[in-house]
Amino acid sequence: MEEQIANTSEVKEESKNFIEQFVEEDLRENKNGGRIQTRFPPEPNGYLHIGHAKAICLDFGIAKKYGGICNLRFDDTNPVKEDVEYVDSIQEDIKWLGFQWAGIYYASDYFEQLHELAIRFIKEGKAYVDEQTAEEIASQKGTPTIPGTESPFRNRPIEENLKLFEQMSSGEIPDGKMVLRAKIDMSSPNMHFRDPIIYRIITSHPHHRTGNKWKVYPMYDFAHGQSDYFEGVTHSLCTLEFEVHRPLYNWFIDQFAGTDYRPRQIEFNRLNITYTVMSKRKMLQLVNEGIVRGWDDPRMPTICGLRRRGYTPASIHNFIKTIGYTKYDGLIDVSLLEHAVRDDLNANATRVSAVLDPIRLVLTNYPENQEETMVAINNPEREEDGTHEIQFSRELYIERDDFMEEAPKKYFRLTPGKEVRLKNAYIIRCTGCDKDTEGNITTVYAEYDPLTRSGMPDSNRKVKGTIHWVSVRHAIDAEVRLYDRLFVVENLQEEKDRDFHEMLNPNSLTVTTAKVEPWLSHAKPLDHFQFQRIGYFNVDPDSKPGALVFNRTVSLKDSWQKELKK
């Protein structure tokens, strides 16, 4: 009992981000009756990426933390770009990240209400039908520093607006011939108030949910805030580029809502990562042009790409926790992401042996037909994960990098005359090597010390280096896909004038055949492993029995490589 006293006061309270502070303020003032409700509002026109994961963690996280709910709402107001393919993948990715929405909604659920609202706006003289072309409307819009001019149709009678909007809605008017605009202020310093278009005609594309029922569709500004209001959202969290929309968001709601409750839009910084594109348009281009193998290519920053690459939900959560939410539009170093996945996989991935660039090592004093079974610890970070068996014999594969005929003094691996430890096996001394006519090493020779098998007293002898190996006789082949960053430019956004094709890394994918221990033959797609001394790998869904395929998630940190670069 007495021991409990200490520590409680020492626990450092985690600092809150500015959004949590706003939410707590609202709660303190009992806004909206103390209710908390958020939503994640993706447009189903592409796959979710790591930037969306940041928004998802916030939307669902805030709801959970403050005892509220979070809905999934598809912002499907533009049938030209949207598709059910995306609706399905988005749900899968959110679940994979570990979140569950309270309700699932679509902006299209509100098309009826939105349409009625538009009619109400017309009747109240707050909206009009404009018959000008897109170009004419654009030219009248002015610029951020020059006020716009009013449309010649701005003051047509309410009855006429009503009739024309009815014709737009019934399909009598072809696409692009008319739009419905809110009548606000053509000289507003906020461009979004210059009579924004709130409804346009789309008859060319059926909607993925409502089919051909609707001929007119609401624009984002007329749909998003209203949907939030209809649904009961209290905190509408979005990225910085919607900051300028907020006054309009509020204005629209003020035109029709009661005083009982108000949703509040709060904006945070979107995620930018070095050497990475984060725009749906560019990603679509990468996919469509075959630069990558699909949305789930392990080089893509999509959720499904990261999953296939071997990232775990926990690693993504931790990454997002690290980067935080602010209003500063920065650029996150990709090493933070890599650290997050190394950290998780170090604690959880089973260690195995794989030789990516094999050369043959012959232990000349080891009996020809002898075999031994060695014990390999599955994870030194977690003893309860147990061990598995590996086979040892006279001929082994080792990494080409782990032998040098003439080595610098800091080289701790195999070199003639020197000792090295074979992981989980014996200490050996190198005696020489064979080379082909071009001078390439073909075989390395060594003698093993029979008294130094792992577990024997002599095995405790100090040896500077330890290398991994697989038995030639037992090893199985596996395809290994090595990934590098997709782009060679650190800040893609800074290179606005350059075509992104010329910034692609030509070596972002290297495919090789590795020799791996036979214990891996039963590995299943998405299983994570650490290839000892090399990196973290997972099994690609392309993998089949007898034809294993691994993806390199991320390499291990390599201080020898750093030493070499000096």
Next chain:
RNA sequence: UGUCUUGUGGUGUAAUGGUAGCACAACAGUUUUUGGUACUGUUUGUCCUGGUUCGAGUCCGGGCAAGACAACCA
């Protein structure tokens, strides 16, 4: 020459008028049957300039810089 927003080590993020801290990165070292992990240490920071205050990263004024906004996209 508009409106809105943002400036804290190389990167990101804390400090809510009271010792500028944390993570990553970098560097040096200890431990190690992974040149991994873990641990220790080091380097580097409040955009500038006035003011208020006993005290300013924080509040106020003026600069400077960066970003967003001119789609019948979201």
